[in-house]
Amino acid sequence: MACVRERVCSKISTDMRHLVNNTHLVSPSESLILLRGEMDNMYKEKKLEEIVVINLSGHYLINLGYLTNCWALRICILSRNYITDIDALSYCPHLIKLDVHANHITDLPDEFFWSNMICLQILYLHDNIIGDLNSIKPLYYCPSLIVLTLFDTPVSLVPKYRHNLVNNIWTLKVLDNFVIADEEVIEDCLHSDQFKALSPHFLIHLPEPPQISTWQSELKHIEDLFSLVNNILTHRSPVLIIQRWVRGHMTRKKLSRAFLNPRKHQRSQVAGELCEQGIHVLDDGNMWVEGSTEDDQCNAVGLQVDINKLQLELLEDRCEAKEITSGIFPCISHWRKSNTPHLKPKKSSIFQPRTFREPMFDPQSDDVRLL
Structure with missing residues (x-):
């Protein structure tokens, strides 16, 4: 009886896998991208090469399909799909935000791919199958990366994984759910508990993305995220606090020389x-x-x-x-009435007669003098 049940279960699982592979997993077509994509001007007719925002989360995608034709793409959300390769996004070098979490990605593109992403600031790679530390080294060449997530991946369990990323991506401010502290980038730096790395003060909950992705809503979402990160660094980074005080002191000193005297x-x-x-x-x-x-x-x-x-x-x-x-x-600008309450002008000093001097011309020079 048990053998029969196992055979039935295996047959059902095989049939379901075959059904999913042939029916549910799709490739993003041109019509789907035009339906789910948005342009910076919603009143214009949608064109594939002018799409700036695309949200295809949970659409059972197996590859990128016609996304390679979206040259102006800035915001790309492809979370909760079955994508294994994102190399085709090299045709979209203007990306600002790329969300491919909860996919089946095992390897990342090479250094050339990430070095061309000069505008990429937010990258979500968590909940994937990335397991080798060498596979994430190409991320070191991304020039503008600020927010990166790799939690719930096998590579996040590797010793010194966070240390390698923090000290090789110099523009990075957030890794996983914690803002990067000064203690992680400065050698032999010891601070109190409020400045200590991975403390609750540096914990950040990534804001939920808008349900309807438009150009304005996504920009507002990115602005809120960066504002939250900068607020934490302003109050929890000793280096920034010292720099702020020094800049204020130098500015006050410079202004006092020019205006106080x-x-x-x-x-x-x-x-x-x-x-x-x-x-x-x-x-x-x-x-x-x-x-x-x-x-x-x-x-x-x-x-x-x-x-x-x-x-x-x-x-x-x-x-x-x-x-x-x-x-x-x-x-x-210098007189105050309280300093001279009894000061009254004298008419004799106000209405003084004016004397006019005649000009004297010297024929040997071009100067004109008054007598």
Whole structure:
């Protein structure tokens, strides 16, 4: 009786396997890709070479079929199928996200394939049959990879599997369900529990993909994922915390020189301009001109100092409201009413008579001077 039951079960399993191989497993046709694919502009007519998003999850696919004609493909979701080879995706070099988890993949493409994927940032390979550590070494050549999943595969049980991937893919920030900590990439780096690798602080739950995959929804999904990763690194990476504090200190120091002491900053600018013209300003305030006599130095320095003093006065007296003041009030940017509550302008100082000077022309020079 037992032998009969085994024969019946084996026959049923053979028939079911034959039925699945001949009926259920399909190759993605052009009509299926146009039906499930999306373009960046949903109001245009769908064309195979302009499809940017394709979601064929759980469609019993055995190969890639007409996906090789989707040259503009950016988001490719082929999870929960029976695909064993993804080499044909070399015709889609603009991929940003590739999801092929829960398939029958045993070997990955070579280095040339991954080096051409210059835009690929998210790669889901978990729940496959990848068992050899050498088979994942071509991933080292992927130039922009940020998120990679290989859990629930035989290769994830190999000793130092995570160490090899983290230290060979320099752009990687997330491996499996954990954000990469500084302790994993810096030798002999010891931190407290809140910065320790593989701690609950670095655990990340990958967001569920949208049920209806469109270009906008997939971009929003990728943006949320990267925002979550960057938020964890901002608070749990000592290197980034130190860099942030140093950049803030240097920025505040630079701004304090320019804005907290504007007169000194303006004088340094004027001294720099004079130095370019051959006029040097010494620490004691004296000036000298290169390659000239003492009289020429005095005349040149006097003329240049008068011009620069005039420019400096205009800069110092310029107010934020760009109004012409009477001259008895300080600059609006520095004056506070609370500092001078009893200050009242005098009419005699406001309405001062103006004197006009006649110009004097020198026929031997082009300069015009005022008397």
